[in-house]
Structure formats: structure tokens, C-alpha cells
Amino acid sequence: xxVGGRRMNLDEARHVWQSQTTAEAPKISEDEMLQLVKRExxxxxxxxxxxxxxxxxxxxxxxxxxxxxxxxxxWLSRAGVLVVLAAFVLIYRRLGAARxxxxxxxxxxxxxxxxxxxxxxxxxxxxxxxxxxxxYIIPPAVGAMLIxxxxxxxxxxxxxxxxxxxxxxxxxxxxxxxxxxxxxxPRRAQIDRLIRELKG
Numbered sequence: 001x002x003v004g005g006r007r008m009n010l011d012e013a014r015h016v017w018q019s020q021t022t023a024e025a026p027k028i029s030e031d032e033m034l035q036l037v038k039r040e041x042x043x044x045x046x047x048x049x050x051x052x053x054x055x056x057x058x059x060x061x062x063x064x065x066x067x068x069x070x071x072x073x074x075w076l077s078r079a080g081v082l083v084v085l086a087a088f089v090l091i092y093r094r095l096g097a098a099r100x101x102x103x104x105x106x107x108x109x110x111x112x113x114x115x116x117x118x119x120x121x122x123x124x125x126x127x128x129x130x131x132x133x134x135x136y137i138i139p140p141a142v143g144a145m146l147i148x149x150x151x152x153x154x155x156x157x158x159x160x161x162x163x164x165x166x167x168x169x170x171x172x173x174x175x176x177x178x179x180x181x182x183x184x185x186p187r188r189a190q191i192d193r194l195i196r197e198l199k200g
Contacts, residue, residue: 066147
């Protein structure tokens with residue numbers, strides 16, 4: 001369904017759904033709403049898939065760059081490389097686990113079932129981003145610090161790198177919290193309102 005020559009988004013569809021008791025209000029059927037939710041779900045899935053591919057590519061590039069150090073660097077730096085590579089494996093596994101929700105493109109899902117599936121999916125992404133400190137920030141940061149200490153010892157460069165790593169960690173944490181606050185939580189709230197209105 002379109003509004004003003006463009007496709008309606010989920011929040012606009014919800015307002016149309018609410019206003020259908022008035023004679024002059026535009027009408028939207030449950031089937032149209034189902035197709036709209038599926039379209040929004042597919043767009044969301046594509047966004048998540050692109051993010052996960054970027055993380056996979058970053059891990060592969062890091063593995064290639066760190067390979068010489070792993071083969072011939074100081075023992076502490078080699079340990080740091082192993083920690084960083086293990087961190088990338090952990091990161092990709094966590095991303096994959098959060099994405100592993102029942103496929104929302106299944107043709108036999110009702111609107112209510114699809115909305116519940118979408119809520120589960122979005123809630124999983126919220127939990128993922130709210131816990132980035134434990135699985136996304138600390139493991140690679142520890143590995144990177146071991147690499148630098150192994151190469152340069154306890155020096156002014158190491159101290160500066162520590163501060164730089166801390167600043168990056170704070171930035172990553174803040175960006176993920178921002179994504180939760182301005183994207184994922186509002187999206188889940190829209191789904192919750194649709195679920196309530198469908199049940200009512």
C-alpha cells in the first residue's frame with residue numbers, strides 16, 4: 001500500500017489500521033499489512049546481513065595482516081594475535097546466533113505469528129548490542145594490547161596506544177547504545193503496538 005505515491009512504512013500502516021473505524025479513512029487489509037511487515041522484515045534482515053558480512057571481512061583481513069606476526073613475532077605478541085583471532089571467531093558466532101531466528105519469509109505465517117517472530121528477532125539484536133562490552137570490545141582490545149606490549153614493551157607508545165584503544169572502545173559502546181535507542185527500541189515498540197492492536 002502507498003501513501004502519497006510512496007510505500008507506506010510500518011508506523012504509517014499502524015495509524016491507518018487504527019483509523020479504519022471512520023468512513024473517510026484509508027483502508028488496509030490484514031493481508032496488505034502482512035505483506036508490509038514482510039517487506040520491512042526483509043529490509044531489516046538485509047541490513048543485519050550487510051553488517052555481519054562487514055565483520056567477517058574485517059576478521060579475514062585481520063587474520064591476513066597478523067599472520068606474519070603470528071609466525072615470527074615475540075611470544076607475547078603471538079599470544080595477542082591468537083586472542084584477536086579468537087575474538088573475531090567469537091564475534092561472528094555471536095552475530096550468527098542473534099540472526100538465527102525462524103525465517104520471516106515463510107508463506108504460512110499469519111500476521112500475528114510474523115509480528116511475534118519480528119519481535120523476537122529485534123529483541124535479540126537489542127540484547128546483542130547492549131552486551132558489546134563482553135564480546136565485541138574487551139576480547140579484541142586485550143589481544144591488541146598484548147601485541148603492542150610484546151612489540152614495544154611498557155613504553156610511552158604503549159601508554160598512548162592504551163588511551164587510544166580506550167577511546168575507540170568508548171566510541172563503539174556509544175554508537176551501539178545509540179543504535180539501540182534510536183532504531184531498535186522504537187522498532188520493537190512499533191511491533192508491540194501492532195500486536196496489541198491486532199489482539200484488541
